[in-house]
Amino acid sequence: MVSPGTRTWSIGEALTAPFRRLSSDQQRWLILTLVTIAAVAFPLIDRNEGDIDAAANATAFAVLALGLNIVVGLAGLLDLGYAAFFAIGAYFYGVTSSWQFHPEWASFWEPLRWLGVVVHYHANGEDVVHFTLSFWIAMPLAALVAAFFGVLFGAPTLRLRGDYLAIVTLGFGEIVPIVVRNWPTLTNGAMGLNGVQAPSLFGYSFGVSSSPYYYLGVALIAFLIFVSSRLKDSRVGRAWMAIREDEIAAGAMGVNRVKLKLLAFAVGAGFAGATGTFYVAKLQTATPDMFMFPVSVMILVMIVLGGMGSVYGVVLAAVILQLLQSWFLQDLSGWLHVLGRAVGNDWMQQIDLTQSIELIFGIILVLMMLYRRQGLIPATRATKALTLEQQTALPSRGTIDVDLRVVAPGELKPGTAMLEVEKLLKTFGGITAVKDVDLRVEPGSIVALIGPNGSGKTTLFNLITGMNAPDRGRISLLGEDITGLPSHVIVERGIARTFQNLRLFSNMTVLENILVGQHSRTKTGAVGAVLHTHAMLAEERETREHAIEILGIFGNRLMPRLNQVAKELSYANRRRLEIARALASRPKILLLDEPTAGMNPAETIELANQIKSLRGMGLTVFLIEHKLNVVNELADKILVLDHGEKIAEGTAEQVHARPEVLEAYLGRKVAHA
Amino acid sequence: MTFQDVLIQQVINGVSLGAIYSLLALGFTMVYGIIELINFAHFNVFMVGSFIAMYILEALGLNGQNVILTGFPLVGVLAVALVGTMLLSGALGVLIERTALRPLRGVPGTAAMITTIGVSYILFNIVLLTIGADAFNFPNPMPKVRWGEAGVVLQLREVLVWVVAIILMVCLNFFVRHTKMGKAMQATAQDQEAARMMGVEVDRVVMITFFLGSALAGAAGLIFGLYYNYTNFAIGYTAGLRAFTAAVLGGIGNIPGAMVGGVIIGLIESLGGQLLEVRWTDVIIFSVLVLVLVFRPTGLFGRITVTKS
Numbered sequence: 001m002v003s004p005g006t007r008t009w010s011i012g013e014a015l016t017a018p019f020r021r022l023s024s025d026q027q028r029w030l031i032l033t034l035v036t037i038a039a040v041a042f043p044l045i046d047r048n049e050g051d052i053d054a055a056a057n058a059t060a061f062a063v064l065a066l067g068l069n070i071v072v073g074l075a076g077l078l079d080l081g082y083a084a085f086f087a088i089g090a091y092f093y094g095v096t097s098s099w100q101f102h103p104e105w106a107s108f109w110e111p112l113r114w115l116g117v118v119v120h121y122h123a124n125g126e127d128v129v130h131f132t133l134s135f136w137i138a139m140p141l142a143a144l145v146a147a148f149f150g151v152l153f154g155a156p157t158l159r160l161r162g163d164y165l166a167i168v169t170l171g172f173g174e175i176v177p178i179v180v181r182n183w184p185t186l187t188n189g190a191m192g193l194n195g196v197q198a199p200s201l202f203g204y205s206f207g208v209s210s211s212p213y214y215y216l217g218v219a220l221i222a223f224l225i226f227v228s229s230r231l232k233d234s235r236v237g238r239a240w241m242a243i244r245e246d247e248i249a250a251g252a253m254g255v256n257r258v259k260l261k262l263l264a265f266a267v268g269a270g271f272a273g274a275t276g277t278f279y280v281a282k283l284q285t286a287t288p289d290m291f292m293f294p295v296s297v298m299i300l301v302m303i304v305l306g307g308m309g310s311v312y313g314v315v316l317a318a319v320i321l322q323l324l325q326s327w328f329l330q331d332l333s334g335w336l337h338v339l340g341r342a343v344g345n346d347w348m349q350q351i352d353l354t355q356s357i358e359l360i361f362g363i364i365l366v367l368m369m370l371y372r373r374q375g376l377i378p379a380t381r382a383t384k385a386l387t388l389e390q391q392t393a394l395p396s397r398g399t400i401d402v403d404l405r406v407v408a409p410g411e412l413k414p415g416t417a418m419l420e421v422e423k424l425l426k427t428f429g430g431i432t433a434v435k436d437v438d439l440r441v442e443p444g445s446i447v448a449l450i451g452p453n454g455s456g457k458t459t460l461f462n463l464i465t466g467m468n469a470p471d472r473g474r475i476s477l478l479g480e481d482i483t484g485l486p487s488h489v490i491v492e493r494g495i496a497r498t499f500q501n502l503r504l505f506s507n508m509t510v511l512e513n514i515l516v517g518q519h520s521r522t523k524t525g526a527v528g529a530v531l532h533t534h535a536m537l538a539e540e541r542e543t544r545e546h547a548i549e550i551l552g553i554f555g556n557r558l559m560p561r562l563n564q565v566a567k568e569l570s571y572a573n574r575r576r577l578e579i580a581r582a583l584a585s586r587p588k589i590l591l592l593d594e595p596t597a598g599m600n601p602a603e604t605i606e607l608a609n610q611i612k613s614l615r616g617m618g619l620t621v622f623l624i625e626h627k628l629n630v631v632n633e634l635a636d637k638i639l640v641l642d643h644g645e646k647i648a649e650g651t652a653e654q655v656h657a658r659p660e661v662l663e664a665y666l667g668r669k670v671a672h673a
Numbered sequence: 674m675t676f677q678d679v680l681i682q683q684v685i686n687g688v689s690l691g692a693i694y695s696l697l698a699l700g701f702t703m704v705y706g707i708i709e710l711i712n713f714a715h716f717n718v719f720m721v722g723s724f725i726a727m728y729i730l731e732a733l734g735l736n737g738q739n740v741i742l743t744g745f746p747l748v749g750v751l752a753v754a755l756v757g758t759m760l761l762s763g764a765l766g767v768l769i770e771r772t773a774l775r776p777l778r779g780v781p782g783t784a785a786m787i788t789t790i791g792v793s794y795i796l797f798n799i800v801l802l803t804i805g806a807d808a809f810n811f812p813n814p815m816p817k818v819r820w821g822e823a824g825v826v827l828q829l830r831e832v833l834v835w836v837v838a839i840i841l842m843v844c845l846n847f848f849v850r851h852t853k854m855g856k857a858m859q860a861t862a863q864d865q866e867a868a869r870m871m872g873v874e875v876d877r878v879v880m881i882t883f884f885l886g887s888a889l890a891g892a893a894g895l896i897f898g899l900y901y902n903y904t905n906f907a908i909g910y911t912a913g914l915r916a917f918t919a920a921v922l923g924g925i926g927n928i929p930g931a932m933v934g935g936v937i938i939g940l941i942e943s944l945g946g947q948l949l950e951v952r953w954t955d956v957i958i959f960s961v962l963v964l965v966l967v968f969r970p971t972g973l974f975g976r977i978t979v980t981k982s
Contacts, residue, residue, distance in 0.1 A: 078783045080790070156967040163711045164966055166786060167917055171959040174914065182952050244782065293910070297794065304787060359798035365791025366773055369784050506781075 039218050043211045053210040058322035059217025060279045065302040065318045066224040066311065067271025072300065073309035073379065074237060075264035076244025077158075078166040080296055081173025085269040087291035088149055089142035089276025091180060091187060094286045096133035097197040100188055103129050135199030139277045146273025147266040154265035158258055173296050177288040192287030199281050206281070213282040220278065221315060224271065227530050228311045231267075234529030234536070235515070235522050235543075240264050241309070242505050242516045249503035252465060254491035254520025254585060263526060294358060301361045304368045307375020316376060324360070329353040380507055380565055405618030406494060406588050416479045418443040418589050418620045419464070419495070424473035426456075426463055426644075433459040434470070435644040441589065441637075443478075446611070446621045448631040451641035452664055457624045458500055460641070461591055465497045466490040477588065492520040494588035498578040498595060500624070506567035510558055510577055513566055514547040517584030550584050553610060572603045583614075590614065592623040596630055608634055640664065678824040683943040689831045689900060691939025692838035696893035697916030698923065698931035699845065700766075700886030706862040706926035707882045708778070713789040714769050716913030717796035718887045722762040722894030723904040724800065727811055729757045735812035738902065742814040750814055751899075755837065758895045759888035766887025767880055775876070793909075800906045808905045811898035834896045841892055842932055845885065849928060854881055862926065911955070915942065918962040924972025933973070 019027065043052045064086060071079045095101050096117075105120055105127045112118045117137075121130040133141075157168045180187045187193060198206045199216075206212040231237045239260050242250035251257050280286045298321070306317030333353045340348025368375065419441040426434040434456045441447045449457050462468045464475055466487035475483045477493055485493070496517075505513050522543055528536040551558045554576045561569065566577060575595060582590055595611065596604045608630045614621055625631050631638060632652040640648040640655055642664040648655050655661055697719055704712045733750055734740065742750060773792050777785045818829040849855035860868040861878045869875050897912070898904045919938040923930025938958060945957040965972065 072783070076782055078786060153963075156963055160966060160970050163705075163709070163786065164921075164970070166711060166783075167914075167921070168963060168966065171914060171918075171962055175956050175959050178952070178955055297790065300787070300790070356798065356802060358794060359802065362791045362794030362798060366788050366795065369788040369791065370773065370776055373780070373784055 036222075040215075043214055049210060052214055054322065054326040056210045056214040056217050056282060057279075058319060058326075059214065059221055060275055060282070061299065061302065061322060062315050062318035063217065063220045063224055063275045063278070064272055064299050065306070065314045066221070066228055067268045067275065068299050069303050069306075069309065069311065069314045070228060070231065070240075070271070071264050071268035072303055073307075073314070074232060074244065075240040075261060076308075077261060077264060078163075079169045079265070079268065080166050080293075080300070081169035081171070081176075082268070082272055082299055083291040083293070083295035084169075084173045084176035085146040085150060085272035086276045086279070086295065087176050087180065087286075087288070088146045088269075089273030090280040090286045090291070091193070091276070092142040092145050092273065093133070093135065093138040093277035094193040094196050094280045095186055096131040096138060097135070097281075098193055098195050099130065100193050101131065101186055105129055132197065135197070135277065135281055136201075139274050142277045143270035143274040146276070147270035150266045150269025151262055154262055155258075158261040158265065170293070173291075173293055177291050180288040180291075187286075187288075190288060192285050193280070194285055196280055196284045196286070198284060208284075210282075213278070216278065220275070225311055225315065230530050230532065231526060232309070232311065234526075234540075235519065235524045236260070236263070236526050236529050238508070238512055238516050239519055241508055241512070242519075244309075245505035245507055246503045248467065248487075249499065249505065250516070251487040252467070252491065252497055252499075252503075253516050253581065254488045255516070256486075256488045267526065297358075297361060301364055303375075305364055305376060307377050307379050308373075309379035310375055310377045311379075313375050313377030313379070325354065325357050329357065380509070403617060404583065404586075404614065406586055412443055413479070416443075417441060417476075418445075418478060419622065420476045420479075421460075421464065422474045422476075424460070424463060424475065425471045426459055426468060427471055432644050434463060436473075437641070437644070437646050439639055439646065439649075441620060441622050443620055444615065444618070445636040446615050446623070446634050447637045447639065448635035449622065449624045449639050449641060450626070450628070450631060455641040455664075456644040457641055458593060459644075461497060461593055461624065464490075465495055465591060488520065491585050491587070494586075495591060496582035496585045496587035496589075497591035498575075498582050498593055500593040500597065502574055502578060504566040504574055504578055504581070507565060509563050509565055510551075510569070511544070511547055511562045513577055513581050514550060514584045515543055517550075517581040518543045518546060519585075521586055547584060550580050553583070553614075554580060572599050572607075575599065576607070583619075587619070589620040589622060592621065592625075594624050594626060596625065596627055604630060675824070679947065680944070681825045683947045684940065685825070685827060685831060687940035687943030688936055689834045689939070690942055691919075691936035692834045693893050693897050693900070693912065693935075694916045694919045694938050695932045695935025696838055696841065696889045696896075697912060698919040698935045699842075699928065700890045701917050701920040702923070702925055702928060702931040703858075703882050703886045705920070706928075707858065707879055708785075708865075710774075710785050710789070711917070712886075713786070713913075714773075714792040714796065715789075715886065715890055716909040717793045717800075718762060718766055718769070718909075719890040719894050719897075719912060719916075720904075720906060720909035721765060721796055721800065722758055722887075722891030723811075723898045723908065724804065724809075724894075725761045725891060726754055726758040726895035726898055727809060727904055729754045730812035730814075735814050737810045738813050740812075740814055741816050743816055747814055747816075751833070755892060755895055758891040762891025762894070763884040763888035766883040766890075769887075770880060770883040775879075778879075797906060797909065804906065806906060808903045811902050811904050813899055813902055815899065830900055834900055837892065837896055841889060845889070846928070848885075854878070858882060914955075915958055918958055921962060922965050922972055924974045927972065927974050930972055930974040 019030070022030065042055065046052065064082070068079060068082050071077050071082070102121070105122070109118050109120070109129050113120055117131065117133050119130040119132050121128050153168065153172050154165070157165045181190050183189070184191075198208070200206060206216075239250065239255045242253065242255055243257055243260060247257060302317040302321055303314055305321070306313030306315070330353075333351055336348050336351050336353070340346070340351070374380070417440040419439075421437055421439045424434055424437045425432070437460060439447075449460070451457055459468065463470045466485050466489070469484050473483070474481060477495060480493070482490055482493055482495075505516060508516070522539055524536045524539055548559075551562070557573055557576055558580060561573065566574065569577060575598070579590075579592065579595060592611070596607050599607060604627060611621060611623070612634055623634075635652065638648075638650065638652055638655045639646060640658075640661050642660070647660040647664060648658045697715070700715050700718075701712060704710055704715070730750070733753065735750070769792050773788050774785055777788060813830075815829050815833065820827045849858060857868065857873045857878050858881070860871065860873055861875055865875055868878075894904070897908065915938050916935065919934035920931045921934070922937060923932070923934030938961070941958060941961060942954055946954050949957065
């Protein structure tokens, strides 16, 4: 019996009690400080040059992993040729700082000599250019060059499905070492570059000892952790994650997918390029074999092991794998050799476990994907469960009145429709999904679109929101032609939508989902996000305030669940969140595709009231709905679609009286004889 | 040899290479058609298949190129090796699907693709660590029959490659078009949900698809060995990448497209190697891949995909 008030403590609990008493922020700072101290002190304590050298190499791979994490982890783009960008950076510095490439002198080089980038070498009957680009200049330049190649090769494929990117990057990763090998004048081919200049800082040359490289590597890691964390928690990072979670929905929320994917690809490639200069400076040589497919896979393994998108997890995994490779497997082999001698087993005496590292990589990839996809340190933190009070609080219905009016009533030209569709046509193969449809949605009204399954309702929505391009016809918003615009531009113009089958960003929180909804209304770019500029911070604060305001429309349905991951919400709450996300984009007109599908009667009534109140707040609503009681209550006007054609239009009474509508729903009467 | 002779000779070589790529490309395209997955494990199922074939031929008493057979014994030995290799490779494919991929069905994003990379790596390294990095002399019982003189030469091995490839492709085509399971595969490729509602056991269809794709990869492994007289742990990577390019070229998910794409890639390899230099072959093939993706992402005989929302 444990008497009340006392607790039994396990040893582990007792030891960690002081730590657990700290707030999670304090815990993080404490760990970070301790790790930093350990990282700085390591070469001073372990004075073994071999260990420091291994650690310095490990830093390069940790930086690479952080770079690839942006591409694979945040943006969800599987890049299997990442080592190619590493190679580009390495050879950029290798060639511009060694004796490998020395063209004949020409006056063309004079300005560069003046800048100190090249030396005019004139001796032994030679009159040539010798490149002596400083490491500190080469590093950012290499990043730019690698980023350029990233854009060049990313651009053709980033428009396509993600799978193609994997294969194209795989090919690219294969090609770059081949080009390097086949271009000996520039790269010395398979023999490798020699005599790459060591960096120097304030007159101190890094030389061949490992410690300065180790510290430089640690500094790079710290810089990249800083950059990645800030990017991740910004408009740009959220857009990347949205693309990763659901590309179509991201587009529908105003994310320019091609542009942001290219940005992720370029940033990742740039980091690899910068790391390349570091690595080649440290080794003072470069061969094509250093940048083959297994390197790309190793970096991918680090990300998978650490957790996709998890900044600290990736660094931890890089350290673990490096320890495994350069220390643990060697020691384990040594122990097995001793054991083998003891028991007289030949096989055990010869075993070399370091050769099985790639096998271990393969096993890690498969096991992590099967059993722990979130990695060692998951990127999305576990959310605290709601308190009993929060869970049982009475749901209020539309408590807060928000002004959703985007267009002031005075600005509206009389007679202009909010949304007008003329003679819209769309065929898929031989099927006409939407056939010459005309419709008008007046400002401030609720219009419902009904029709049997397969009558073209969702296709019509897809055409209006730019998911598909119509074959013919015209769509205009407040008199402006928007036909054929891409979906992210259409949101910006003021049409937001929800989806029939829910397309939330499942692994992002409720708040993050709504923040992505505001993508088209915000401006922060990658640079602003990293620098935390004044404008960025102000914008961030504003978007968060607006998000809370929007959530208020659903009372306390979503508000207490702000930091919960979307996939953990109940079905009805996920539907509400999708509407909130669309509202966050400050639309002029909201398109709802079966908003009450799957909801129980009480939830349906609640939501119907909220939709009605949206009109009161100044919004125009166009919805697809099957529940006729909802439609009859809400809609100012009903449109009926059958086989892609509009067969009726009018108020509820008018529409229900039409024989065509009855026929569409109940079937054709048998002709009387 | 005139230039024309050289070209014809390279076309013969290219078509033979192409036959191997076609068989491999079929596996990529079938799996992609059914579950929209790029199966990187396929690269090394092919490699393992060539080792299986080697061991079967050695078990049949063949050793290097010392034993030469003709007539019925030759056809018999090759048929046994082909069927055995295909069954075992197919079983390997099913094993991979069941253990590593089925649990991930329905998981969005890159998880399944990353798993196939892991599986590919495991196969590759198991062979490397147990069998070793040597190039193995592949048993070949075919007599050195050749047609033609100094100019253009057609060898028996090339005829064999063509015949095997054509037979397998005709059988596959028949299976997909005219059997119940083949129709179920077509239905699943079009719309998995609808197929399920019509009573198609999707899991079974996926399993059969992996079996067929991997069996064809095994067949490709056998004829690779017979064609080049060697096999090695590293053959999967390059051949796999080229075969995948072939699948994209023919329109991924499109079975006849993969066959034609394979032959085109084989021709690009042999003629490109002749006209430029062999060391640039991969650069040329990769450029083809990128150009196809830029200008005709659905391939030469593409499959129209409808955006679902």
